[in-house]
Amino acid sequence: MNFADLLGNDPGWLTTVKAFLVFALCVLLTLLAIWSERRIVARMQMRLGPNRVGPFGLVQGLADGVKLALKEDLIPKAADKIVFIIAPIISVSTCFLSFAVIPMTGKVSLFGHKTAMQLTDMPVGVLFILAAASVGVYGIVLAGWSSGSTYPLLGGLRSSAQVISYEVAMGLSLVAVFIRSGSMSTSEIVAQQHSLWYAVALFPSFVIYLISMVGETNRAPFDLAEAEGELVGGFHTEYSSLKFALFFLAEYVNIIGVSALATTLFLGGYHALPGLTFTENWLGGWFTMIWFMAKVIAFFFIFVWLRGTLPRLRYDQFMKFGWKVLIPASLFWIMVASSFRLMSQRGASKSVVIAAAIGVVIILLAAITLFDRSKEKSEEREALGDVAPPSFPVPQIPSQRAEQLHG
Amino acid sequence: MLSLALHSGTTATPEAVQFWFLAPLAVLAALGMLLVKKAVHSALLLAWVMVSLAFFYIAQDALFLGIVQIVVYTGAVMMLFLFILMLVGVDSSDSLVETIKGQRGAAIAAALGVGGLLTSLIARAVQGVPAVGLKDANNGGNVQGLASELFTKYVWAFEVVSALLITAALGAMVLAHSQKIKSKTAQRDLSIARFRKDSLGASAGLPAPGVFARHNAVDVPALLPDGSPAPSSISATLKARGDMLDSKIFELEAKEEEEN
Incomplete structure (x- = not known):
């Protein structure tokens, strides 16, 4: 019995209960995420971080939320009022959607029903997540536009351009997963990974997805939309009180969402680590949820780690990287992956496929080395190019002096 | 359940509820799109029409089509529209003066022509062709069915459309491209130029x-x-x-x- 049938047998009330559980889980995870991010970044910067409210400062997020909600709600005079109010609602309502198709556990029993912790299983589940994300961009764009001032407009444009371009790279990185698993349904992809995680089998896809998921969620080092030095707060500069809190919530739910998708597509979803498969039956199957959460939290830690480590990219470098490196690389990888898939479908043995893969890697490495060398040479030529000497004395360039001494 | 009901020609209650809830909203939004004053509002209403269309597709068991409708039209095409509207300046109202002589008449004639063509095409396609039914169409899976149609029967049309789109994209790039006569002055070049000046007065800023x-x-x-x-x-x-x-x-x- 596959997941679609399993979930299809759920009575309506059970789906409602599950929807509520997923929603509560997302909000709770957001509160914990904010706290843990602040604590971890603080540790990385040799500080303590929030430690006053509750044990270890755990309820700091809740306190901040209450504070935000009680603040005065301002709507600027120049703002387009309706769109200004709709924007955060779009942002926050779309970010929860992706959790509907993410399988968080294997088969479990909930209130006496055999089911799984997944709201619905669609044959195009992963595309559904992409669709929800692409509607979510509207929240950002409209917030930027409707604020009626310059910084938000620029921030909104920037961030939507960024999200759209990285969504292309993200979508392309998923294609190899679809080709290998032969399905676009999340539960089917997880089931296919019981022997080998796609993070290993489709390593290039995994790397591209990891990079583009950071770009897609507007997080450091790609948080150009709210580059404080240039754009104040970016698209949410004019927002305050609950509307700002909604954007904040959406950002964190999105981070958890892309982490959950990464877990589902590349790290075997709710499956246990290889060699620990026996744990999947513990607690009547609910132990798989712990595996799932552990993987999601690991991804979240990577997000925080990046934020604590890397400085922000310049906008043009960032866009260049997305369009000129990530997208061509994914296209090339899709071609390679589909040829391998075809080879194994036509009956080529595993060793032949692996040999071909090694061949591709060697050719790529050779090409990269040659390209680097020619680039170095042309740069040298540029550096020594015929420039007129300035009219005042300057020290000689060391390499030229060496040439004079030897020649 | 839903597909069964569709197959036998009746509409299941959830679908009917959804239809009577969404359809009036979609029509209102479509009318509003024509009538509102601000271009961005109009674009938003159009986006809403597209999203509700996607809901209808999904309710009709065309899952893939519905989702792709949202990804492509709402997520990409409408977003580009919004982008341009925002960059061009939203508050500039359209002038109602015809710049090309007889444009309005030509536009109406062209619209009627296209409408007639579409109607006759659809009528010819539907009439005399017995409906296969959703079950048979989705026999090997919705996505697989679409893929096999696209890449076998309609592969030529598919490729022609893609060639057309690529040509359009290239054309846009060529139109927007301007040849650089001299290389861009970067921060480094500016700094070098400052020191090349005869007086060093300005070199410190x-x-x-x-x-x-x-x-x-x-x-x-x-x-x-x-x-x-x-x-x-x-x-x-x-x-x-x-x-x-x-x-x-x-x-x-x-x-x-x-x-x-």
Whole structure:
């Protein structure tokens, strides 16, 4: 019995209960995420971080939320009022959607029903997540536009351009997963990974997805939309009180969402680590949820780690990287992956496929080395190019002096 | 359940509820799109029409089509529209004067022509062709069915459309492209150029505005060591706006100090 049938047998009330559980889980995870991010970044910067409210400062997020909600709600005079109010609602309502198709556990029993912790299983589940994300961009764009001032407009444009371009790279990185698993349904992809995680089998896809998921969620080092030095707060500069809190919530739910998708597509979803498969039956199957959460939290830690480590990219470098490196690389990888898939479908043995893969890697490495060398040479030529000497004395360039001494 | 009901020609209750809830909204939004004043509002309403269409597709068991409708039309095409509207300036209202003579008449004729063509095509396609039914169409899976149709029967049309789209994209790039006559001056080039000048005066940057200890403001020119004001210390924007104090006052002051 596959997941679609399993979930299809759920009575309506059970789906409602599950929807509520997923929603509560997302909000709770957001509160914990904010706290843990602040604590971890603080540790990385040799500080303590929030430690006053509750044990270890755990309820700091809740306190901040209450504070935000009680603040005065301002709507600027120049703002387009309706769109200004709709924007955060779009942002926050779309970010929860992706959790509907993410399988968080294997088969479990909930209130006496055999089911799984997944709201619905669609044959195009992963595309559904992409669709929800692409509607979510509207929240950002409209917030930027409707604020009626310059910084938000620029921030909104920037961030939507960024999200759209990285969504292309993200979508392309998923294609190899679809080709290998032969399905676009999340539960089917997880089931296919019981022997080998796609993070290993489709390593290039995994790397591209990891990079583009950071770009897609507007997080450091790609948080150009709210580059404080240039754009104040970016698209949410004019927002305050609950509307700002909604954007904040959406950002964190999105981070958890892309982490959950990464877990589902590349790290075997709710499956246990290889060699620990026996744990999947513990607690009547609910132990798989712990595996799932552990993987999601690991991804979240990577997000925080990046934020604590890397400085922000310049906008043009960032866009260049997305369009000129990530997208061509994914296209090339899709071609390679589909040829391998075809080879194994036509009956080529595993060793032949692996040999071909090694061949591709060697050719790529050779090409990269040659390209680097020619680039170095042309740069040298540029550096020594015929420039007129300035009219005042300057020290000689060391390499030229060496040439004079030897020649 | 839903597909069964569709197969037998009746509409299941959830679908009917969804239809009667969404359809009026979609029609209202479509009308509003034509009638609202601001271009961005119009674009938003169009986006809503597209999303509700996607809901209808999904309710009709065309899952893939519905989701792709959202990804492609709402997520990409409408977003580009919004982008351009925002960049061009939203508050500029359209002029209602015809720039091309007889444009309105030609547009109406063309619209009627396309409408007639579409109607006749759809009528010809539907009439005399027995409906296969959703079950048979989705036999090997919705996505797989679509894929096999697209890449076998309609592969030529598919490729032609993709060639057309690529040509359009290339055309847009060619139109927007301007050939650079000289290379872009980057920060490094500017720095080199400063040092290449005969006098090294400007190489350390322009003097900061404000008179030391008295007028530490951006709109007051700095005083040079000899007491004369340096207008180059004031931002060009302030100069253009005329938000700049007359430097003569400071000159006089400097001379007075000298006399004392």
